[in-house]
Amino acid sequence: MNFQIPKYKQPNFEQEPFLSAPDVQIVEVKIDGVAPEHYHGLSIYPEYFKISGEWILASESRMDGVPVLGSDGNIHVVEFRNLKIGDKVIVGRTEDGREGIFVYAKGFSSNDTDSELFAFRSGRSRETAYSKDYNELYELLNYEKDNGYIVWVLGPAVVFDFDSRQALSSLISNGFAHAILAGNAMATHDLEAALFGTALGQNTYDQQSPPNAHYHHLDLINKARRAGSIKALMEKEGIKDGVVYSAITNNVPLVLAGSIRDDGPLPPVIADVYQAQDEMRKHTRKATTLICLATQLHTIAAGNMTPAYTQRNGEIRPVFIYCIDIAEFAVNKLRDRGSLEVTTLVTNVQDFVVHVKNNLIKIGVGS
Structure with missing residues (x-):
């Protein structure tokens, strides 16, 4: 069997805009089950957050979950309904690192460039070969x-x-x-x-x-x-x-x-x-x-x-x-x-x- 898990390519945080990016902004929850204004909503992709000068990967993710900085220094994913007063929610809507938030969608991307930009039947349908x-x-x-x-x-x-x-x-x-x-x-x-x-x-x-x-x-x-x-x-x-x-x-x-x-x-x-x-x-x-x-x-x-x-x-x-x-x-x-x-x-x-x-x-x- 030749199966191998695709290798993950870490982002290079030793370059701009990551080096000069600020730490993320954090706002505490005031009402149970209610996120602060301008909260960051998680995607399905790996996301990094700059905490005390270091880029930390959320250990897991969930679409539309909220990133909460735990007392252990890790980023936890919390559903809105499970937010508690005092939870430290990361806020910010940009995803390119400039607010200390980086959404990384290319970690498992292939370097294959042989595919042409135009091709017939590129979608998935009844006619697709499986x-x-x-x-x-x-x-x-x-x-x-x-x-x-x-x-x-x-x-x-x-x-x-x-x-x-x-x-x-x-x-x-x-x-x-x-x-x-x-x-x-x-x-x-x-x-x-x-x-x-x-x-x-x-x-x-x-x-x-x-x-x-x-x-x-x-x-x-x-x-x-x-x-x-x-x-x-x-x-x-x-x-x-x-x-x-x-x-x-x-x-x-x-x-x-x-x-x-x-x-x-x-x-x-x-x-x-x-x-x-x-x-x-x-x-x-x-x-x-x-x-x-x-x-x-x-x-x-x-x-x-x-x-x-x-x-x-x-x-x-x-x-x-x-x-x-x-x-x-x-x-x-x-x-x-x-x-x-x-x-x-x-x-x-x-x-x-x-x-x-x-x-x-x-x-x-x-x-």
Whole structure:
């Protein structure tokens, strides 16, 4: 395997305008949850702040977070709602270093200048060739399995198909997932498939709709609520397959964020949107690879709280983000956020998951 993490190129602060730039301005919070006027809003990129004459990199980032100088001398990223009276917020709106703030978007840039400025089909669409993207993803995931933190963001479509549901379950069981972010629907229909063989009332293999099968997902939720937990449901009903089963039996964190449109919901679904955001954030801040499948709003939410870089073993490395959806609008919505390492594939997520499983796990090996 030839995969290597792209090397980070540090900015040269031994030149202008960095040498003569002033220290950043800092203003204390006066009201809980309210930033000072002219606060600096963080981007997804590495950002440096001049403190006591030294340029300090924020150890992490989050789009639209606020940089706060901690008592330990480090720059902490704080959501507006979590600001407390006395927090020392960095203020300033320029990004070129002249106010002691430098947004660095070229840390992982290639020096390749062979590409022409004009080219046909430079966007990502149904006509794009994705063979290279798949091969790079296989190499990345083999590396990340033991060296990174792979987070999957899942929409329910991934469990509507018999093969893709089995493929994703196998990927989880074989160590290619370190956390899963989803909603009530994905978990409900996965468990419905395990218990009834249907997803939203339709057989996951032959697409037939048995009589009264439209009750299945509601019956499943009701059974889960009666059992009190998903784990208790699986034990009571003898469920031994699927995405949720693989996650729980392999101790892979499963964060289910609630929605205004949820049925039930399942017992572990987090109804408080900010609590759900906090739980998701625990994993996106550790993520080294984020793979988002057929869930536009969940993808945008997870993408916005995932930085373009992270620090592992003292090294700065990029966070790779993949967005897979059959709709061009959905994938380009995330790509437009300007992330350093977003790769989008316009394809059926069910086919995508099966391809990934077949290339990462040898036939007849693993679950």
